[in-house]
Amino acid sequence: MPLCICDSVAPIENRLSLLILQHPQEQDRALGTARLLARHFAGATVRVGLSWPSLSKALGRPVENASHWAVLYLGSARAADLDAQGEIVALNRKGEVAENQRAILGKLEGVVLLDGTWSQAKALWWRNPWMLKCQRVILNPQKPSRYGRLRKEPRRDGLSTIEAAATILAGIERRPDIADTLLASFERMLTRYREVQAEMPELAPKPAAKSRRRDFRRSKRV
Numbered sequence: 001m002p003l004c005i006c007d008s009v010a011p012i013e014n015r016l017s018l019l020i021l022q023h024p025q026e027q028d029r030a031l032g033t034a035r036l037l038a039r040h041f042a043g044a045t046v047r048v049g050l051s052w053p054s055l056s057k058a059l060g061r062p063v064e065n066a067s068h069w070a071v072l073y074l075g076s077a078r079a080a081d082l083d084a085q086g087e088i089v090a091l092n093r094k095g096e097v098a099e100n101q102r103a104i105l106g107k108l109e110g111v112v113l114l115d116g117t118w119s120q121a122k123a124l125w126w127r128n129p130w131m132l133k134c135q136r137v138i139l140n141p142q143k144p145s146r147y148g149r150l151r152k153e154p155r156r157d158g159l160s161t162i163e164a165a166a167t168i169l170a171g172i173e174r175r176p177d178i179a180d181t182l183l184a185s186f187e188r189m190l191t192r193y194r195e196v197q198a199e200m201p202e203l204a205p206k207p208a209a210k211s212r213r214r215d216f217r218r219s220k221r222v
Helices: 034-039 055-059 101-106 118-127 129-133 161-173 176-199 212-221
Strands: 017-022 045-048 069-072 088-090 110-115 135-139
Touching (some): 017 161, 034 176, 055 110, 069 161, 088 161, 110 161, 161 176
Parallel strands (some): 017 045, 017 110, 069 110, 069 135
Antiparallel strands (some): 088 135
């Protein structure tokens, strides 16, 4: 599918390292953003798979302290439910808002992002127990994902991988220009997709197939 906008990708120099763990079933999706995101950062690492023995193995280099790496947590905790402030919220091991937010976020050296659908990302979480050593963070985005109807998210706080990176990196590094650059690339990709979609209607997203089992249950209730 001719969605490449590589010639317009602007390199970004930043402090935090970026590790993207991509579920194997996500790599062929037309609207995936992991590869586009990685093109912006010379030091970004993308790994496709289901599990790795440790953060160091996934990253390909030694990591002294995994707690200095953030991982976008996929549990039931939501920033809105926790009455948390800010778009990035650090959690403690109990899933509560951690104390000293600024200090925790300020000492981070890198970010781990799980790329895939909600269920695929959760599978990556459960298959990699070393993530429990990382600092859990959740997002409290001010706006819903720019995907819109092109790719529905199961929760309002669900974002594309590139949007999540834009929020985390710009917020922690206090670099709004990072978010501006990443989101501009995402918008160009979506615009290109809509242009191709208009020329090739068969590329339009298809509604999820209904479960036969669910239909059977409904028929019994009637």
